[in-house]
Amino acid sequence: MITVENLTKRYGRFTAVDDISFTVRPGSVVGFLGPNGAGKSTAMRMMTGLTPPTSGGATILGQTYRSIPNPGSRVGVMLDAAAQHPGRTGREVLRLTGIQLGVPRSRVEEVLHLVGLTDDEASRRVRNYSLGMRQRLGLASALMGDPEVLILDEPANGLDPQGIHWMRGLLRGFADRGGTVLLSSHLLHEVQVIADELVIIGRGRLVAQGAKEDLLARGGVTARSLDDRALVAAAGASGVTATETAGGVVLDTDAATVGRLALEAGVVLTHLTSGETAGLEEIYLALTSADDREGAAA
Amino acid sequence: MSTVTTTSTSLETGSRNRGPGTRHTASRPVPFTRLVHVELRKIVDTRAGLWMLIVIAAVAALAVGVLLFTGAPEELTFGTFLGIIGLPLVLLLPILGIMAATSEWSQRTGLLTFTLEPRRGRVVAAKLVAGILLGLVLIAVAMAAAALANVIGMTARDGAGSWAVPAGVVIGLVTGLTIFVLQGFGFGFLLLNTPAAIVASLVLSTAWTIASSMSQRLNEIAVWLDLNRVVEPLFSGRMAGSDWAHLATGAGFWVVLPLAIGTWRVLTREIK
Numbered sequence: 001m002i003t004v005e006n007l008t009k010r011y012g013r014f015t016a017v018d019d020i021s022f023t024v025r026p027g028s029v030v031g032f033l034g035p036n037g038a039g040k041s042t043a044m045r046m047m048t049g050l051t052p053p054t055s056g057g058a059t060i061l062g063q064t065y066r067s068i069p070n071p072g073s074r075v076g077v078m079l080d081a082a083a084q085h086p087g088r089t090g091r092e093v094l095r096l097t098g099i100q101l102g103v104p105r106s107r108v109e110e111v112l113h114l115v116g117l118t119d120d121e122a123s124r125r126v127r128n129y130s131l132g133m134r135q136r137l138g139l140a141s142a143l144m145g146d147p148e149v150l151i152l153d154e155p156a157n158g159l160d161p162q163g164i165h166w167m168r169g170l171l172r173g174f175a176d177r178g179g180t181v182l183l184s185s186h187l188l189h190e191v192q193v194i195a196d197e198l199v200i201i202g203r204g205r206l207v208a209q210g211a212k213e214d215l216l217a218r219g220g221v222t223a224r225s226l227d228d229r230a231l232v233a234a235a236g237a238s239g240v241t242a243t244e245t246a247g248g249v250v251l252d253t254d255a256a257t258v259g260r261l262a263l264e265a266g267v268v269l270t271h272l273t274s275g276e277t278a279g280l281e282e283i284y285l286a287l288t289s290a291d292d293r294e295g296a297a298a
Numbered sequence: 299m300s301t302v303t304t305t306s307t308s309l310e311t312g313s314r315n316r317g318p319g320t321r322h323t324a325s326r327p328v329p330f331t332r333l334v335h336v337e338l339r340k341i342v343d344t345r346a347g348l349w350m351l352i353v354i355a356a357v358a359a360l361a362v363g364v365l366l367f368t369g370a371p372e373e374l375t376f377g378t379f380l381g382i383i384g385l386p387l388v389l390l391l392p393i394l395g396i397m398a399a400t401s402e403w404s405q406r407t408g409l410l411t412f413t414l415e416p417r418r419g420r421v422v423a424a425k426l427v428a429g430i431l432l433g434l435v436l437i438a439v440a441m442a443a444a445a446l447a448n449v450i451g452m453t454a455r456d457g458a459g460s461w462a463v464p465a466g467v468v469i470g471l472v473t474g475l476t477i478f479v480l481q482g483f484g485f486g487f488l489l490l491n492t493p494a495a496i497v498a499s500l501v502l503s504t505a506w507t508i509a510s511s512m513s514q515r516l517n518e519i520a521v522w523l524d525l526n527r528v529v530e531p532l533f534s535g536r537m538a539g540s541d542w543a544h545l546a547t548g549a550g551f552w553v554v555l556p557l558a559i560g561t562w563r564v565l566t567r568e569i570k
Contacts, residue, residue: 049416050409050569066416069327077413083406087344096343100328100336100414125345141410 001026002047006056009042009204016042017206019056024182024197026148029175031195031212032184033289040184040202041079044153047182048077058223060149072101075149081158082133086127090117090137093126094144101145111140113155116166131158139170150174156190159279168194188284202288217274218283222260224248224271232261234265243282250282328415329517340440341398341432350394356368356491358440362447366455374457377467384471384533387436392482395429396495399486399509399560408569418565422487427511429479437471467537474532481525481553487560490567525552 002024009017017039024030034040045051047058049066057064060075068074084093094108112122115136121129129137135158142150150171156164171181171194185191193200198215200208208215225231228249235242238261241252246272251258255274262269341347361382366374402408415421451457485499486492503525510520510527520527521544528548531541 045570046566048413050412052568065413069325071416072414076409079409079413080406083409085344085405085407087346087402092343096336096339096411099339099412100332102328108549 004058029181030197031191034201073145076147078142081138084126091122115140143155149180157188220252226268337424337428345439358383373462376448379447385439392478395482400492403490462561470532484556488556522547
């Protein structure tokens, strides 16, 4: 369980994180989504006691992170996969974590296997790791203490699509056994694959949160046609909000209405779906780019 | 990278076949000895740290070799060898202290270190203890090496081979090395940047020594505040009278002060 309450961080006149509140319940994988510089990392550093909040706070498992004795054995944290000493081998990084946590030496090989790093890769120095391998190493380090909560900053960054699906399986399994997962990303499609719930922030503010399906439903209907412009015009004439995107026309209504609109306007539809990425992407961009729009949270 | 499918049983994140959160042996803080163990290991387990030790050993071996082949037989004593091995140790070990202090920032490993142990003061203390322990171990190794060199000197060069070492010299070596290692940590924590801390700790004290040799007024102050000068009687085992007071002020200014400010910085600084 992670509880974030009115978390705020100001640097001088700049507000990096602005009054954010949300909870992550055991058994769920929550994606913390926002563009670069939205305040995700700052918020996560405040949750783990590395950055003092200006006001508000966060508790993990009912207490502040700093007051958890041996926190690494209850909360697995990875704040930056790139932040590893290049002169150490992957195995040595895990050995150090293991010694500190007081877990048996055999746990190193267990977590290496868990994250899919081979014996040979573990013996290499981190300097020679790809970003994807560093992500796996960081995740292995977070899992060393067999924690109840995972806090991961951009864990899918640098992973190939296969790796992202692998991570979904790993985190889903962790949550199904009662674990709590909060992971951040600036890429919607990544989070869409991995997380069940989304917390979206833009410019330090919470703009939307809720189950992925609910947010996807808010994405309206995506249509492609032989004449998108005519479709948009027809929608406009009927008072339906429509936007042309790269993925097609996104309409803020249901599929039947769009079908009828197209029929009346004589436009040939080639594609019609609801709850598609293009819609959520549109919402995500709109919500996080506008300075003054505090989207009504779901 | 091996392929792991989403259906594989290797997805088990728990090690003991049960869900996360069912074990609560975690309610005790990490013992300090374990923190020291980790910090000690971190000093020597990187390529840079390992090379530093190799360089110290190589320089010491070179100096011993030169002395063995070119020194006058009456010079070849345990005390001389110990002194010559101690020199690179005193010069280079503080750099290991600096690297141990600054790598948490320059390599950003502090993100992990200070999440595993949020009580940062304990991490700082563990680093200092680890640095001093390493110094003691290396002094023991230096003594063994000096003894070996002394035996070689006796057999190969008919050296004097005296084993007599005033206790003051050994105590001086231990104390002096501790002071310099702590100075390394002090500058490391103060500047949190490896090259800057190395340059500052070496250049500043040397510049001060040079400057004070040129000015009479500075020279009077330097008696109290030149670290190189105040530790001199310590290493030669001739500490007497006001030497202790000079040592206290010199070490206070060059070691305790940076260490205090540096520790305060580490405790309060945001870790990114």
